[in-house]
Amino acid sequence: MKVTAHCSSCNHSQDLDLEALKAKLGSDAPAxxxxxxxxxxxxxCQSKKVTLIYAPNSNLMSGMGKAHPERS
Ligand SMILES: [Zn+2]
Structure with missing residues (x-):
């Protein structure tokens, strides 16, 4: 799982290291x-308007929550 933080104030985006976050927040911290x-x-810019984007970096998630593609 890859997490990218995107700042809506300055458009900066940065990959987050979930392992480092867990180390910082505690191993039981929800993520x-x-x-x-x-x-x-x-x-x-020190803004707190940060959006998180979760993206699986493997194929493990590909079968989960599968929705039928819309056909038009
Ligand atoms: Zn920013």
């Missing part, structure tokens, strides 16, 4: 967006 977002701040 969902609504848990992390209040703790994050843009490293460029």
């Amino acid at each position: 969902m967006e609504w848990d992390l977002r209040p703790k994050l701040r843009c490293s460029q």
Whole structure:
């Protein structure tokens, strides 16, 4: 799982290291967006308007929550 933080104030985006975050916040810390977002701040402009983008970096997730593609 790869997490990218995107700042909506200055358009800066930065990959987050989930392992480092867990080390910082504690191994039991939840790592969902609504848990992390209040703790994050843009490293460029110090804004807290940071959006998290979760992207699996493997194929493991590809079969989960599969929705039927819309056909038009
Ligand atoms: Zn920023």
